[in-house]
Amino acid sequence: MHDLDETSLTDAVLAQMASTPDDRLREIMTAAVKHLHAFAREVSLTPAEWLMGIGFMTEIGQTCTDSRQETILLSDVLGLSAMVNALHDKTRVDAATDSSLLGPFYREASPTLAIGDCIVANPQSPEIVFYGQVRDLEGRGVPQASVEVWQTDEHGFYDMQLYGTEKMDMRARFVTGPDGRFHFRTVRPLGYFIPMDGPVGRLIRAQQRHGCRPAHIHFLISAPGYRELVTSLYQGDDQYIDSDVVFGVSNALVIQAKPDPNSPFPELEAIHYDFGLARASEAGEARVGADPSRLVKTAE
Numbered sequence: 138m139h140d141l142d143e144t145s146l147t148d149a150v151l152a153q154m155a156s157t158p159d160d161r162l163r164e165i166m167t168a169a170v171k172h173l174h175a176f177a178r179e180v181s182l183t184p185a186e187w188l189m190g191i192g193f194m195t196e197i198g199q200t201c202t203d204s205r206q207e208t209i210l211l212s213d214v215l216g217l218s219a220m221v222n223a224l225h226d227k228t229r230v231d232a233a234t235d236s237s238l239l240g241p242f243y244r245e246a247s248p249t250l251a252i253g254d255c256i257v258a259n260p261q262s263p264e265i266v267f268y269g270q271v272r273d274l275e276g277r278g279v280p281q282a283s284v285e286v287w288q289t290d291e292h293g294f295y296d297m298q299l300y301g302t303e304k305m306d307m308r309a310r311f312v313t314g315p316d317g318r319f320h321f322r323t324v325r326p327l328g329y330f331i332p333m334d335g336p337v338g339r340l341i342r343a344q345q346r347h348g349c350r351p352a353h354i355h356f357l358i359s360a361p362g363y364r365e366l367v368t369s370l371y372q373g374d375d376q377y378i379d380s381d382v383v384f385g386v387s388n389a390l391v392i393q394a395k396p397d398p399n400s401p402f403p404e405l406e407a408i409h410y411d412f413g414l415a416r417a418s419e420a421g422e423a424r425v426g427a428d429p430s431r432l433v434k435t436a437e
């Protein structure tokens with residue numbers, strides 16, 4: 138027996154967890170306990186404050202549904218998703234397009250459309266065209282790559298916010314042609330407030346942050362033999378381009394729709410962007426998140 142005080146307590150917990158047979162679980166939990174204890178000591182955490190924190194995390198979980206993922210949202214506003222993306226990008230074997238957040242509005246099994254189709258059922262503003270190529274390290278087109286795209290409508294809403302899981306809109310999957318190229322029509326997305334009616338929104342308001350994301354289009358690109366790419370392209374003229382509430386923007390991901398005589402629809406404003414894929418390596422999954430319904434089911 139020995140007395141446990143605020144420093145020896147940390148060692149006692151680490152000693153008890155040292156029996157964990159899984160090396161990676163032991164490494165992660167050891168670091169987590171060290172940092173959590175150091176955090177409590179640094180702020181002299183009181184019982185009332187910790188109870189408030191427990192209540193907050195409980196509410197985060199209770200807010201999750203088939204179509205809403207508050208836990209991913211928390212990870213996003215704390216910059217943890219962006220941090221995990223940056224660490225993941227550092228393990229690439231080749232230069233490639235930067236990662237950006239998957240976010241809580243990704244859905245699996247979006248409809249596969251033909252090259253050139255419009256991803257918006259009822260456009261309420263002038264269409265634009267997006268065109269580009271999926272390339273390998275040498276700049277060669279990657280044929281048959283799967284390109285999943287999702288975005289908000291002109292008013293800043295995702296289909297899930299409008300229809301729950303009932304109906305998909307403003308999202309689609311395309312397959313690149315023999316030269317790795319693809320294009321589709323869409324509308325300009327609008328920047329938006331992240332969902333502010335839950336515990337994460339309360340935190341954002343308490344911190345007097347604006348809670349906005351600059352307008353963007355999401356992409357999830359995969360092809361056999363290549364590392365999956367999760368990224369987004371951000372509209373350069375958006376007022377929040379330099380203060381994204383979830384830290385997803387990097388310079389290389391900023392785009393602007395403009396007249397472009399070389400686009401497949403020269404009469405429309407166009408965004409042209411080519412994506413670079415790295416060869417597959419052992420680093421595994423690139424997604425910080427998942428289709429919300431999958432996460433809720435996993436937890437059952």
Ligand code: BEZ
Pocket residue numbers: 210213238239240241242331332350383
């Ligand atoms: C999104 O881009 O869809 C998103 C990312 C993080 C938080 C909220 C939304």
Ligand code: FE
Pocket residue numbers: 240242353355
């Ligand atoms: Fe988004």
